[in-house]
Amino acid sequence: METLVLNAGWQPVARIPWQRAITLLFLGKVELVEEYEDKTIRSVTFEVKMPSVVRFLRMLKRRKPVIRFSRENVYARDLGRCQYCGRNVTRAEATYDHVIPRSKGGGTHWENIVIACVPCNQAKGGMTPEQARMRLLTAPVKPTKLPQTLRFTFTWQKGMPSTWKNWLRDLTYWHGSLEED
């Protein structure tokens, strides 16, 4: 089980293993916002409900952003578009393609991973782009910054704890246009 972490301003910033959340609670760094009603943690000395949502009590210091090599960040770098046909793909649909296939010595790193739609990934198979006669939209590089709009787009999806729903917007929120009031 995971715990959703909110910053002091009540915005979702991370999901962490519940064990880590317990540690942060004991250290007094976070407060409990929601718990899993049906999951109790028992030890010799205590019995608590498993934390579902916690919130940092203080504003986090901004650290120099390190762009982690992760699926989410590759997706953001590639602007959510299949790098072969240019079609927009959702996170759930996106596949992560080794440009130079692993079987041909291609590594798993920023310069060799792009997102691809399922049809393109299947068409490419175990071939290089040249062999498959497919062209990349852009050469994959390690990004120095990511488009803000695509970072931390925490959305509530089926299968996530229902207690997170209050704190996560759904996809229509993120992709809908802003209206002025």
Ligand SMILES: [Zn+2]
């Ligand atoms: Zn495609």
